[in-house]
Amino acid sequence: MIDIEVLHRVSETLVARKDADPESSYVSGLFHKGTDAICKKVAEEAAETIMAAKDKDLLHVVWEVTDVWFHTLILLHHFGLSVDDVLAEFRRREGVSGIDEKKSRTAG
Numbered sequence: 001m002i003d004i005e006v007l008h009r010v011s012e013t014l015v016a017r018k019d020a021d022p023e024s025s026y027v028s029g030l031f032h033k034g035t036d037a038i039c040k041k042v043a044e045e046a047a048e049t050i051m052a053a054k055d056k057d058l059l060h061v062v063w064e065v066t067d068v069w070f071h072t073l074i075l076l077h078h079f080g081l082s083v084d085d086v087l088a089e090f091r092r093r094e095g096v097s098g099i100d101e102k103k104s105r106t107a108g
Contacts, residue, residue, distance in 0.1 A: 048067070
């Protein structure tokens with residue numbers, strides 16, 4: 001089971017560092033650079049995850065997925081969202097066929 005509390009603690013740290021000096025905080029620096037820089041980091045970490053998976057380097061996959069999650073949390077907070085918003089969406093989708101869920105987003 002995922003320790004949801006660790007995600008909340010990381011989220012709290014992100015919020016605390018958002019307004020820190022960008023020269024002393026990586027997180028603050030990303031927030032100050034804005035959406036494009038944050039998206040670039042998410043994409044970079046996702047690409048590194050794919051490369052690790054193709055290499056079948058399982059420890060590296062875990063490291064890179066952790067980086068993806070971390071940078072995605074930054075992206076969420078950048079837009080005023082949180083891990084709880086994502087968890088609510090997982091709850092909504094739980095037990096729903098992936099095919100049906102996808103159709104529900106494209107219908108209308």
